[in-house]
Amino acid sequence: MTAQPHEGEQPSGYSADAERELAVHRRLMRFGDQESRVAPVWSEKGTTVAAVEDHLASLWTLAGDDGARVTEKGLPHARASVLNLIVTVPDEPLAVRVVSTLLGLGYRHPSRAIVLVANPDRDGPWLDASVSAHCHAIHDADEQVCYEEVILTVRGEPAEHLDGIVASLLIHDLPTLVWWPGDPPFADAIFDQLVEMGDRLILDSSDFGDLLLGFRRLSTLRRRSGIADLAWKRLGWWQELTAQFFDAPRFRRYLPNLNRVIIRYALPSSKGNQKAPAKDDPMPGVSSPLAQAILYASWIANRLEWKRHSTVRPLEAGSLALSLEGRYAMVELRIEGVPTDTVLDGELLSVRLRARGETGAAEFIIDRDGEEAVIASNADGMTAQLRRARMELPSESELLASTMVAGQHDAVYEGAVRAAGVFLAAARASEEAG
Amino acid sequence: MTTTSQPTADLSGDGVAKTIANPLREGLRAGRMPEPCTMVICGATGDLTERKLGPALYNLLLGGFLPPEFTVVGFARREMTDDQFRDHLRQGVDRYSRNRPIKESIWDSFAQGIVYHRGDFDDAKAWESLRSALDRIDRDRGTAGNRLFYLAVPPTLYPEIVRQLGDAGLAPSGEDRPDQRKGWSRVIVEKPFGFDLTSARRLNQELRHVFAEEQIYRIDHYLGKETVQNLAVFRFGNGLFEPIWNRRYIDSVQITVAETVGVEGRGEFYDQTGALRDIIQNHALQLLAMFAMEPPVEFRAQDLRDEKLKVLRAVHEMSTDDVAANVVRGQYVSGWVEGVKMPSYRDEPEIAPDSDTETYVALRLEIGSWRWAGVPFYVRTGKALSTRATEVAVQFKSPPLALFNRAGVPQIEPNILAIRIQPDEGILIRFGAKVPGQGMQIRSVNMDFRYGFSFAVDSPDAYETLLLDAMVGDASLFTRDDEVERAWAILDPVLKAWEAGAGGPVHFYGAGSWGPPAADELLARDGRSWRKP
Numbered sequence: 001m002t003a004q005p006h007e008g009e010q011p012s013g014y015s016a017d018a019e020r021e022l023a024v025h026r027r028l029m030r031f032g033d034q035e036s037r038v039a040p041v042w043s044e045k046g047t048t049v050a051a052v053e054d055h056l057a058s059l060w061t062l063a064g065d066d067g068a069r070v071t072e073k074g075l076p077h078a079r080a081s082v083l084n085l086i087v088t089v090p091d092e093p094l095a096v097r098v099v100s101t102l103l104g105l106g107y108r109h110p111s112r113a114i115v116l117v118a119n120p121d122r123d124g125p126w127l128d129a130s131v132s133a134h135c136h137a138i139h140d141a142d143e144q145v146c147y148e149e150v151i152l153t154v155r156g157e158p159a160e161h162l163d164g165i166v167a168s169l170l171i172h173d174l175p176t177l178v179w180w181p182g183d184p185p186f187a188d189a190i191f192d193q194l195v196e197m198g199d200r201l202i203l204d205s206s207d208f209g210d211l212l213l214g215f216r217r218l219s220t221l222r223r224r225s226g227i228a229d230l231a232w233k234r235l236g237w238w239q240e241l242t243a244q245f246f247d248a249p250r251f252r253r254y255l256p257n258l259n260r261v262i263i264r265y266a267l268p269s270s271k272g273n274q275k276a277p278a279k280d281d282p283m284p285g286v287s288s289p290l291a292q293a294i295l296y297a298s299w300i301a302n303r304l305e306w307k308r309h310s311t312v313r314p315l316e317a318g319s320l321a322l323s324l325e326g327r328y329a330m331v332e333l334r335i336e337g338v339p340t341d342t343v344l345d346g347e348l349l350s351v352r353l354r355a356r357g358e359t360g361a362a363e364f365i366i367d368r369d370g371e372e373a374v375i376a377s378n379a380d381g382m383t384a385q386l387r388r389a390r391m392e393l394p395s396e397s398e399l400l401a402s403t404m405v406a407g408q409h410d411a412v413y414e415g416a417v418r419a420a421g422v423f424l425a426a427a428r429a430s431e432e433a434g
Numbered sequence: 435m436t437t438t439s440q441p442t443a444d445l446s447g448d449g450v451a452k453t454i455a456n457p458l459r460e461g462l463r464a465g466r467m468p469e470p471c472t473m474v475i476c477g478a479t480g481d482l483t484e485r486k487l488g489p490a491l492y493n494l495l496l497g498g499f500l501p502p503e504f505t506v507v508g509f510a511r512r513e514m515t516d517d518q519f520r521d522h523l524r525q526g527v528d529r530y531s532r533n534r535p536i537k538e539s540i541w542d543s544f545a546q547g548i549v550y551h552r553g554d555f556d557d558a559k560a561w562e563s564l565r566s567a568l569d570r571i572d573r574d575r576g577t578a579g580n581r582l583f584y585l586a587v588p589p590t591l592y593p594e595i596v597r598q599l600g601d602a603g604l605a606p607s608g609e610d611r612p613d614q615r616k617g618w619s620r621v622i623v624e625k626p627f628g629f630d631l632t633s634a635r636r637l638n639q640e641l642r643h644v645f646a647e648e649q650i651y652r653i654d655h656y657l658g659k660e661t662v663q664n665l666a667v668f669r670f671g672n673g674l675f676e677p678i679w680n681r682r683y684i685d686s687v688q689i690t691v692a693e694t695v696g697v698e699g700r701g702e703f704y705d706q707t708g709a710l711r712d713i714i715q716n717h718a719l720q721l722l723a724m725f726a727m728e729p730p731v732e733f734r735a736q737d738l739r740d741e742k743l744k745v746l747r748a749v750h751e752m753s754t755d756d757v758a759a760n761v762v763r764g765q766y767v768s769g770w771v772e773g774v775k776m777p778s779y780r781d782e783p784e785i786a787p788d789s790d791t792e793t794y795v796a797l798r799l800e801i802g803s804w805r806w807a808g809v810p811f812y813v814r815t816g817k818a819l820s821t822r823a824t825e826v827a828v829q830f831k832s833p834p835l836a837l838f839n840r841a842g843v844p845q846i847e848p849n850i851l852a853i854r855i856q857p858d859e860g861i862l863i864r865f866g867a868k869v870p871g872q873g874m875q876i877r878s879v880n881m882d883f884r885y886g887f888s889f890a891v892d893s894p895d896a897y898e899t900l901l902l903d904a905m906v907g908d909a910s911l912f913t914r915d916d917e918v919e920r921a922w923a924i925l926d927p928v929l930k931a932w933e934a935g936a937g938g939p940v941h942f943y944g945a946g947s948w949g950p951p952a953a954d955e956l957l958a959r960d961g962r963s964w965r966k967p
Contacts, residue, residue: 388543412461
């Protein structure tokens with residue numbers, strides 16, 4: 001066992017890869033800052049998978065030796081029995097984000113998180129590892145539920161075979177989720193290896209470098225248990241509030257007669273993006289701010305079986321307009337990017353749905369106001385109803401936690417992704433043709 | 435409890451056909467969204483509204499489970515303005531909601547749909563005026579004639595309120611309404627459902643005189659708890675347990691509802707009620723029925739309640755001699771509970787100094803069914819006990835051959851499966867394992883599933899689940915009239931024996947203990963002992 005390394009170590013003289021690795025490592029060691037550790041942080045350079053396995057196996061035996069009161073219910077602390085989480089960390093900003101997100105999970109933490117830093121191009125010991133275990137109080141706080149974080153830095157050729165390293169470190173008979181923060185290397189063999197190990201792949205389409213390519217790849221991934229997209233999860237309140245308009249039978253008849261949908265979402269401010277990530281900001285700006293807006297539009301279109309008809313305005317400066325074929329009417333779909341500093345890039349700002357009705361046009365409006373929504377409807381000749389509802393901006397931890405609860409394929413999401421690919425391709429094709 | 439998304443068929447059977455499903459609802463978190471409706475709380479200024487109903491409604495709203503048109507009408511005798519009633523509800527949310535602090539603007543928006551209606555429950559004009567107010571709300575807020583009446587009042591007021599609801603034309607649903615306007619009416623009734631079999635029958639008749647049984651939702655909040663619902667999933671969602679869920683493998687069953695608290699300011703009520711009526715008649719017998727029932731044909735209200743009723747019908751009714759032999763009642767005397775000195779029950783406020791009311795009761799019940807014949811069900815509840823715990827524990831039969839019972843090797847403890855309802859919701863299986871080392875030593879070990887360790891989500895409060903169920907018309911977790919009456923029929927001989935002084939004495943037990951020694955003897959006679967959960 002070695003002392004905790006690296007803090008304050010000078011990177012000068014190292015290669016760029018080595019400096020990157022050091023920076024990542026420094027960030028990841030923040031797991032060791034946990035106040036409620038069960039056992040001292042264990043770390044070892046040039047170690048083996050067997051040594052990591054041995055340490056993990058001994059962890060809870062050691063924890064039980066502290067004279068704690070053992071009851072029929074067991075020790076006052078016990079390891080969570082929820083799931084394994086495999087996380088990849090390619091660079092320092094993502095290391096910051098991953099650490100912050102996992103720490104933010106609190107009692108919703110996976111039983112064991114395995115954080116992988118892969119450096120196939122670096123020489124040196126092929127495996128460094130550190131293991132920490134920490135606990136959080138649950139319910140009435142007289143008991144604690146505990147978790148483990150395993151950080152593995154893999155170098156050289158073994159970094160191209162991560163599945164073999166990770167497999168023996170998973171807790172048996174628990175579901176395994178693979179979280180790939182950032183822009184996933186869809187064409188990379190490592191991506192396929194790890195995705196194949198998991199029961200569910202978690203990613204964030206807002207992070208995709210190429211949204212259309214990403215959606216197309218997601219549509220063709222044949223996973224046992226599907227995909228959780230954090231951008232989709234962010235739409236949860238928008239979808240709930242939109243569906244609520246049409247839960248009332250008297251408004252439901254407007255659904256087939258929707259003829260205009262306008263979606264506005266946040267783009268970086270032209271004054272300079274105040275939301276740009278600070279050094280320790282775990283939420284960097286998003287690569288594809290269009291993701292949420294196009295997913296929302298595709299969700300409605302797919303649920304109502306609208307078909308793409310023609311491109312009215314190709315994708316330009318984050319905005320586009322399509323003409324869709326609805327059941328009884330043509331539908332004008334407009335997605336408009338609005339520069340703003342008020343919310344994170346990509347968040348929806350407003351949604352306006354319009355329908356034809358027997359007594360004139362009906363309008364259904366949701367506007368974001370901070371962490372609340374202002375909701376209005378004007379239909380049946382009734383005066384517009386105005387109310388406020390909760391619309392929190394969930395943290396990445398909250399989003400990640402929500403993906404851990406659901407377990408099955410999300411057919412509604414999969415339908416929306418397929419539609420998003422079609423709409424985006426149409427908007428792009430027109431753009432290219434134009 | 436229904437797992438379907440927006441219902442397309444009539445679940446409730448209360449005569450109101452549901453409309454076609456909302457295609458946008460599929461896959462969303464709030465898979466069940468009630469139709470727009472008004473909830474009328476009769477007795478709205480009381481403790482239940484402040485502690486439970488207000489917080490539950492606010493939490494449902496916050497979770498996005500209430501339709502935008504949802505409206506609350508408080509109805510009570512006290513003079514109060516709309517704003518004062520809103521403040522009353524708000525104070526309850528501030529103090530008792532699991533989501534605090536309150537979100538001001540969300541509350542303000544919700545408060546627009548909260549109004550107060552003053553009136554005496556026996557004043558027909560007050561009900562006429564309430565009906566006009568509800569019609570106005572239907573027009574202004576689009577609540578479509580759907581009304582849920584919650585009787586948050588002492589049971590003595592139920593008959594009058596129900597009669598007035600009928601006279602005011604507020605009870606019928608849909609086509610049964612005089613003006614044939616659409617919409618449903620439902621009524622939620624709080625326990626106790628009667629005081630004995632006779633009064634329960636009378637109450638049911640009074641309710642059914644005005645409402646159809648499908649419109650009546652008798653709330654037993656225990657059934658809204660996640661673990662109680664999980665009892666059904668545990669049994670019928672797994673292939674592992676149901677084959678051994680019978681007399682061939684199960685030796686006995688213990689149902690415990692233990693409280694550490696005393697009467698907590700409810701002295702007058704409790705002294706007239708006692709543990710048998712307060713806990714056994716409803717919570718404990720419902721747990722027994724959920725535990726012992728046969729698989730329902732479908733997981734629907736009608737089928738579930740049919741199966742629970744069959745179990746209750748199969749429970750043997752006791753003779754007076756049986757009561758003396760199979761029932762132990764107790765009353766706590768001064769003692770220490772969780773480090774606090776507790777006075778004797780008879781020294782509590784509002785308690786008669788010579789009260790014989792039982793604060794503890796233990797029963798040995800038998801279910802005369804093919805599945806359970808010969809398996810004793812030990813049921814106990816008590817106040818001022820050592821630990822707060824509600825559980826159903828199964829003791830399995832020992833293996834047919836005592837292979838390891840050689841000289842010097844202690845008897846292997848029987849296998850236990852304990853389903854913990856509260857606190858520490860979860861399931862524990864206890865079995866023997868070899869102690870590592872030379873020789874053959876066997877010790878019992880636990881396999882322990884706990885909700886908190888396996889599900890990283892908060893459970894909703896039971897009232898949230900049940901209110902939402904009533905709004906969507908799912909009566910699965912509510913008790914039906916025949917269940918209630920059968921539960922009273924099981925216990926009526928006990929009450930009568932006690933009244934006649936023939937059911938055995940009241941045994942005293944120290945607060946902070948596990949009940950009177952006589953309760954231990956009840957099991958010791960069968961060669962068994964109580965668990966200490």
